[in-house]
Amino acid sequence: MMDLSYAQMLENAQRNEVVLRRFQAIELALIGASGFGQFLAGIRDQLPARMALEQAWLLLADSHGEVSAILGYDEVLPDGLLLEREPARLVERLGELPTRVRLGSPGEVLGELALDWAELPGSVALMPLWRDSTLIGLVVLGSRDPERFAPDQATDFIERFAAVTALCLDNVLNRERLKQLGLTDPLTGLYNRRYFDQRIDEELARARRHGAPISCLFLDADHFKRINDTHGHVAGDIVLRTLANRMRGQLRGCDVAARYGGEEFAVLLPQTALGQARLVADRIRTQIGGEPVVLPDGRRVPLTVSIGVSTCGNQLADSPMQLLARADAALYRAKEAGRNCIMSVESGAQA
Ligand SMILES: Nc1nc2c(ncn2[C@@H]2O[C@H](COP(=O)(O)OP(=O)(O)OP(=O)(O)O)[C@@H](O)[C@H]2O)c(=O)[nH]1
The missing domain is CATH 3.30.450.40 (GAF domain)
Structure with missing residues (x-):
């Protein structure tokens, strides 16, 4: 029984x-x-x-x-x-x-x-x-x-x-x-720069009200011109879409990810201090670079990204422009350092 x-x-x-x-x-x-x-x-x-x-x-x-x-x-x-x-x-x-x-x-x-x-x-x-x-x-x-x-x-x-x-x-x-409303990028489905610029104002104001940290990632595909030149522009578009999807998979619902320019992406991480933002950036970098992108005809395209991280910490005195400029400067340093890596700057520090 x-x-x-x-x-x-x-x-x-x-x-x-x-x-x-x-x-x-x-x-x-x-x-x-x-x-x-x-x-x-x-x-x-x-x-x-x-x-x-x-x-x-x-x-x-x-x-x-x-x-x-x-x-x-x-x-x-x-x-x-x-x-x-x-x-x-x-x-x-x-x-x-x-x-x-x-x-x-x-x-x-x-x-x-x-x-x-x-x-x-x-x-x-x-x-x-x-x-x-x-x-x-x-x-x-x-x-x-x-x-x-x-x-x-x-x-x-x-x-x-x-x-x-x-x-x-x-x-x-x-x-x-x-x-x-024209606020997303048709290629990747991410938000576009216009939307991002609007949201960064709102999110920074919110962070200031709540005294919470906020971080920003600037991310750029490495040697993307070479990918386009070797495999063609259509393949380049597939690679950008894959990059966006892999990145999206590592983000929370409240994060704001946008295609900021051609092969450049920006992400806002509300309520996220520098250490945590670096971890997120590293997850994204690892996920994107983990496996080559496989094109419909089977060609495999290796892909890596460089990421700059900036954070508005305790004083929260930064303007959106400063937060973005520091992430951009950190990204530039990541490229200088050999690419496929992360560089970061905290509030008040020089990039
Ligand atoms: N396929 C495709 N290519 C794009 C798009 N937007 C920009 N690009 C290309 O992205 C490339 C960017 O090249 P560069 O700015 O020289 O930088 P890079 O080759 O990625 O090199 P580093 O950033 O220094 O690692 C250019 O060749 C652009 O034409 C797009 O929507 N689709």
């Missing part, structure tokens, strides 16, 4: 592990989506493929047509996407405000919400996407199998997945908003 229940527990745990891994794989795709198109493909294509489902829909609350404007959709929407201009009507059709995941037959779960199903599913899951007490959208998953989603099943994994999806959707819409 004991053995049997233990075996069952083990089997359940193993099954849960597999489901969790599948969700995590999709979450990674959603987190990494650089634009709304990729995000939608994650929901519409990858989610059903990985979870062995037939269909998935994304419905977005689109009050005042803001989402359509950001995404540039007029009449024609991509497959798998619906926009609801009057979100209150979504709730009306569902019968109640969906605060939690719902599982069951299409009638039970969706009420009068009509989706253009290719084939009416046997059972569905409805995931409400909430951000800051606002329902920003819904994901509806459909399975041919009537038993697949049943009202009495545990929903912990799907709830968690819904929370991550909502966060990613919010991010991706914000990113699209910024793209539209």
Whole structure:
């Protein structure tokens, strides 16, 4: 008896592990989506493929047509996407405000919400996407199998997945908003210099108010001209994109990373003192230089970066210009010192 229940527990745990891994794989795709198109493909294509489902829909609350404007959709929407201009009507059709995941037959779960199903599913899951007490959208998953989603099943994994999806959707819409406002760099998806210059003023003022340190990194690809000359400009662009992605992977959500010029990048690290900023810089340097960039045709391009670090410490008297100028001067010293290294300067010190 004991053995049997233990075996069952083990089997359940193993099954849960597999489901969790599948969700995590999709979450990674959603987190990494650089634009709304990729995000939608994650929901519409990858989610059903990985979870062995037939269909998935994304419905977005689109009050005042803001989402359509950001995404540039007029009449024609991509497959798998619906926009609801009057979100209150979504709730009306569902019968109640969906605060939690719902599982069951299409009638039970969706009420009068009509989706253009290719084939009416046997059972569905409805995931409400909430951000800051606002329902920003819904994901509806459909399975041919009537038993697949049943009202009495545990929903912990799907709830968690819904929370991550909502966060990613919010991010991706914000990113699209910024793209539209011309504050991101189209090649790398990082912020552009205009945005960075604006944020450095705000962040320095905030650091002053809170008496918190703030650091700045200036980062430049080494011998980038040689990369362009050897492999061509298109390859150079791929290398810059890879550099940006590798850098982004080492930063926190509150850090501000921008493409400052051609092959030059700037990062603001709020609440970060010099020692910590050097550690971050070294992580970025190691990550970028760790492996060559592999081009689509298989060519491998070695890549390193030099980084200058500056910090506004206790006195916080620096202007944004001074913080930037010191990081730039430190970067120059890193180049002088042979590249693929980090140089730093603290507040008040000469670079
Ligand atoms: N592919 C590509 N190249 C760019 C872009 N922006 C700038 N560059 C190139 O980046 C190169 C920068 O070269 P340099 O400033 O001489 O510096 P470097 O070769 O990186 O050498 P060091 O910085 O001294 O290590 C130039 O050849 C630019 O044309 C871009 O968007 N795409």
